[in-house]
Amino acid sequence: MSDTPVLKVENLNVEFATFGGAVRAVRGVSYEVYEGKTLAVVGESGCGKSVTVQTIMGLIPCPPGKVTAGSAKLCGRELLTLSKEELNKIRGAEIGMIFQDPMTSLNPTMKIGDQIAETLVVHRGMSRREGLTEARRLLDRTRIPEAAERARQYPFEFSGGMLQRVMIAMSLACKPKLLIADEPTTALDVTIQAQVLELMREIQREDGMSIILITHDLAVVARMADDVAVMYAGEVVESGPVDEIFYRGSHPYTLGLQQAMPDARHDAGRQLDAIPGSPPDLFAPPSGCGYHPRCPHAMQVCTKASPASFEISPGHQASCWLNHADAPRPETAASPVGSAQE
Amino acid sequence: MISYIAKRLLSGLVTVWFIATATFLGMHAVPGDPLLNDKAVTPEVRASLEAAYGLDKPLPQQYVIYLSNMLQGDFGISFTQKNRRVNDIIRDHFPVSAMLGLLALTIAALGGITWGAITALYRDRLPDVLIMLLVVFAVSVPSFVFAALGQLVVLKFNQLIGHSVIPVAGWGTFKHMLMPSLVLGLGTMAYLTRLMRSSMLEVADTDYIRTARAKGLSAPRIFFKHQLRNAILPVITVLGPAIAAITTGGFVVELVFAIPGLGRYFVQAVQQLDYTVIMGTTVFYGAFLVFMVIAVDIIYGFVDPRIRVDKVGA
Numbered sequence: 343m344s345d346t347p348v349l350k351v352e353n354l355n356v357e358f359a360t361f362g363g364a365v366r367a368v369r370g371v372s373y374e375v376y377e378g379k380t381l382a383v384v385g386e387s388g389c390g391k392s393v394t395v396q397t398i399m400g401l402i403p404c405p406p407g408k409v410t411a412g413s414a415k416l417c418g419r420e421l422l423t424l425s426k427e428e429l430n431k432i433r434g435a436e437i438g439m440i441f442q443d444p445m446t447s448l449n450p451t452m453k454i455g456d457q458i459a460e461t462l463v464v465h466r467g468m469s470r471r472e473g474l475t476e477a478r479r480l481l482d483r484t485r486i487p488e489a490a491e492r493a494r495q496y497p498f499e500f501s502g503g504m505l506q507r508v509m510i511a512m513s514l515a516c517k518p519k520l521l522i523a524d525e526p527t528t529a530l531d532v533t534i535q536a537q538v539l540e541l542m543r544e545i546q547r548e549d550g551m552s553i554i555l556i557t558h559d560l561a562v563v564a565r566m567a568d569d570v571a572v573m574y575a576g577e578v579v580e581s582g583p584v585d586e587i588f589y590r591g592s593h594p595y596t597l598g599l600q601q602a603m604p605d606a607r608h609d610a611g612r613q614l615d616a617i618p619g620s621p622p623d624l625f626a627p628p629s630g631c632g633y634h635p636r637c638p639h640a641m642q643v644c645t646k647a648s649p650a651s652f653e654i655s656p657g658h659q660a661s662c663w664l665n666h667a668d669a670p671r672p673e674t675a676a677s678p679v680g681s682a683q684e
Numbered sequence: 685m686i687s688y689i690a691k692r693l694l695s696g697l698v699t700v701w702f703i704a705t706a707t708f709l710g711m712h713a714v715p716g717d718p719l720l721n722d723k724a725v726t727p728e729v730r731a732s733l734e735a736a737y738g739l740d741k742p743l744p745q746q747y748v749i750y751l752s753n754m755l756q757g758d759f760g761i762s763f764t765q766k767n768r769r770v771n772d773i774i775r776d777h778f779p780v781s782a783m784l785g786l787l788a789l790t791i792a793a794l795g796g797i798t799w800g801a802i803t804a805l806y807r808d809r810l811p812d813v814l815i816m817l818l819v820v821f822a823v824s825v826p827s828f829v830f831a832a833l834g835q836l837v838v839l840k841f842n843q844l845i846g847h848s849v850i851p852v853a854g855w856g857t858f859k860h861m862l863m864p865s866l867v868l869g870l871g872t873m874a875y876l877t878r879l880m881r882s883s884m885l886e887v888a889d890t891d892y893i894r895t896a897r898a899k900g901l902s903a904p905r906i907f908f909k910h911q912l913r914n915a916i917l918p919v920i921t922v923l924g925p926a927i928a929a930i931t932t933g934g935f936v937v938e939l940v941f942a943i944p945g946l947g948r949y950f951v952q953a954v955q956q957l958d959y960t961v962i963m964g965t966t967v968f969y970g971a972f973l974v975f976m977v978i979a980v981d982i983i984y985g986f987v988d989p990r991i992r993v994d995k996v997g998a
Contacts, residue, residue: 399898426903434900441898446891449910451917451989460909461899496989512899 346418347374348519348552349398354412356390356397359405365624367393369576369632370412375520375569378546380553382567382584384560384599388621390576391556395522397422399439400429417519435465438513442525444505448497454481454508455493461515480511484541503534507541514545521546522554527562539566560603564588569657572596575622575632582658592652592660594637631663639664689982696974703970704754707963708747716957737763750963759964764956770964773949778968780855781934781945787861788869788930789923795873797919800880801912807885815877822874827867827933831940834867853942864941868933872926876919883915890914913987920984924977931969 356368368390375381383391396402398414398421414421416436421429433439441447449457458480459473468476474493481489484507497505506526513521523542527535539562546553555566563570563584571581572595580593591597598617619636622628628635634644643663652665663669717739734740738749753760759770799819803812822830835852842848851860887893888911896906935947946965953961985991 401894401897430900430902432900433898439895439898441891441895443891447895449892449896449914451913451987452910460901464899464901464905498990509895512895 347376348417349375349554350413350415351394351398352413352415354394354397354414355410356393356402357408357410359408363625366627367576367624368397369627371573371576371578373571373578373581375552375554377519377552378550379568380546380555380566381569381571382555382557382563383571383573384556384558384563385573386558386621388624389573390624391573392524393576394573395439395524395554395556399433399437399522400424400426431465434461434513434518435516436518437520437522438516438518439522439524440506440509440513440526443529444509445497445502445529447509448505450497452496453493454495454497454500458493458508458512458515461512465516476515477511480515481508483545484508484511484514486511502530503538506530506534506538510538510541510545514549514551517549518551520552520554522556524556525558526555527559528557535562542566560599572599575627576624577632577661579633579662580660582654582660586655586658590654590658592654592658592665593633593662594639594664595633596660598636631661641669685985688985689978692978692981693975696971696978699974700967700971703974704751704963704967705747707966707970708750711957711959711962712743714957737761754967759968760960762953762961763958764953764961765958770960773961774946774964774968777944777946777949780943781931781938781947784861784865784868784938784943784945785927785930785934787865788934789872789927790869791865792869792872792876792926792930793919793923795869796876797880797916799873799877800919801884801907801915803877803881804884804888804915805907812881816881819874819877822870823878827871828936828940830867830870831864831937834863835940838863853940855941855943860943864937864943867941868930868937871933872929876922876926879922880915880919883918884911887911887915917984917988920980920987924973924980927976927980928973931973 351374352372354368354371355366358365358367371390371394373381373383383394385391393402393407397407397409400421409422412422416432421432424432448454455474455477456470458477459468459470462468462473462476463470466473478489478493481492486492486504486507492500492504497508500508509526521542526542527538530538542553543566545551553566555562557563567584569582570584570587571578572587572593573579574595580587580591580596587596588600591600595617598615601615602617604614617636622632622635628645630646631637631640631644631649634640637644641663647663649661649663649666651659651661653659654665731740738746741749750760757771759774762768762770762773765773799815803815806812838850838852842850842852849859850862851857854860893906893910896910901910934945935951937943938945938947939951946969949961950965950969952958953965
């Protein structure tokens with residue numbers, strides 16, 4: 343982690359103007375992605391995970407969307423102020439992106455091969471024929487059988503898992519530095535999920551690219567991530583190396599997510615502890631810490647002041663008042679593993 | 685694909701047979717008969733005329749004669765126009781109507797797609813608001829008003845130039861066709877514009893357009909290569925019914941612009957209870973429409989790969 347990050351997001355704020363007022367979807371998000379590493383962004387639906395990456399990619403519609411503050415730098419180069427043309431040179435070439443639902447993410451009336459080749463034609467100046475040859479190679483690489491024939495087919499002739507491989511092949515066509523995967527396996531069944539994740543890891547090892555993996559599946563995080571950023575109500579509440587987050591989680595929300603996850607080894611038959619309630623309405627985020635209305639350990643200070651970021655260990659931060667020197671030490675916050683087994 | 689086309693053609697034939705039968709029965713249910721118009725008809729003359737046209741035979745027998753003649757492509761002789769065969773009327777005048785309709789359809793389709801795409805591109809801005817206002821106008825005003833207005837515009841234009849550039853009425857050259865086909869296609873164009881607009885907006889919000897943007901494609905490339913083709917699909921499906929709207933609308937426009945098309949004979953025949961001409965033109969138009977709709981469906985299969993299901997071995 344010594345070198346400069348491939349992507350550095352700092353204090354990003356995004357709002358959406360709606361009829362009822364501004365929705366503050368992203369509130370001061372910062373994270374970094376390092377070369378060849380995977381950052382997993384986790385959190386419930388509506389926590390701003392997708393909005394953050396779509397803002398980086400310039401994919402949110404403006405208006406109603408608006409970046410009110412912050413920066414996102416790819417290898418030191420600011421992305422948020424680029425012109426459309428400059429941004430188009432980066433999208434697809436230096437940052438690849440794959441989406442949640444592969445069945446709807448490909449153009450239904452265009453052949454698979456052409457859709458992959460298009461990226462190469464636009465960014466690498468290839469002819470269509472060269473692009474198609476390369477597309478077949480990419481399909482082969484993502485282990486799609488009979489790539490040559492498949493390249494001539496349309497999306498509706500593919501299964502969901504195969505289409506996600508196509509998406510991966512397409513996003514990797516120009517060997518991007520960074521791959522953003524927005525819940526890439528949510529729409530797939532479990533066995534296919536494992537294959538797709540394995541494929542992503544393998545390509546990462548070979549090409550040395552970085553990955554931002556958005557998910558709400560902690561099993562996927564454990565399998566894939568080097569670093570984790572936990573998001574809640576448009577903020578990063580805890581971030582750090584994957585082992586730190588899993589074994590020394592220091593934010594009640596992180597612990598809540600872990601307890602809501604089934605674990606076949608330790609507690610078969612245990613009732614899962616869902617976090618009561620749902621994420622706050624971002625029209626009017628709660629005062630103080632965004633999590634306090636649902637937090638079992640909420641203190642008076644939590645309702646009044648936003649918690650600062652506390653360093654738990656090098657590279658591991660948590661935004662929770664419980665980590666303050668003056669805070670009482672509830673068992674759960676100090677020893678999460680113990681509490682999970684209670 | 686082959687079996688699909690065969691199935692469609694077969695059901696088309698059944699539809700045409702149904703049209704033919706319904707017309708036959710409907711027409712015989714109307715009071716009066718084609719000979720009533722000739723005032724001084726003595727019983728003897730009447731009897732001989734009825735015998736000549738076969739009207740003295742019982743209805744089922746007439747039906748059988750009518751169907752078997754039609755199967756051989758013979759629609760019979762007109763009752764009111766001396767010795768003129770219905771086939772000749774169709775042959776002489778249908779090409780005129782078809783030409784007018786085809787031009788109107790082309791204008792409607794190209795115009796509808798273009799205007800629809802523009803309104804979607806400028807959503808909620810001035811061009812959109814303006815065009816959509818005109819669309820409401822074009823949808824609600826009947827075609828005979830537009831026909832008269834069109835003639836007025838042509839007249840004023842000619843007066844402005846000083847000599848007749850575009851003829852106000854009549855038929856013969858391409859210039860004659862311009863205003864009538866524009867008038868004829870206007871309503872359909874407006875309808876297609878609305879359809880295209882909503883279809884474009886729907887496609888703009890899809891995941892695959894987001895993918896295209898994430899690929900770093902330029903806005904024009906996304907528009908033409910990804911958005912347009914997918915947005916046109918619903919427009920193509922309504923082209924079949926649009927042909928029906930244009931051909932039926934054509935009767936009125938032909939009348940106003942004094943165009944010697946089939947529509948005029950059709951309307952005249954109904955007024956004069958000219959059995960053979962009514963049946964001939966109705967069945968002919970019916971068959972034409974039915975097979976145009978089938979043709980559109982087949983074309984759709986070529987534009988949308990998802991429809992071509994039973995391809996090689998799949």
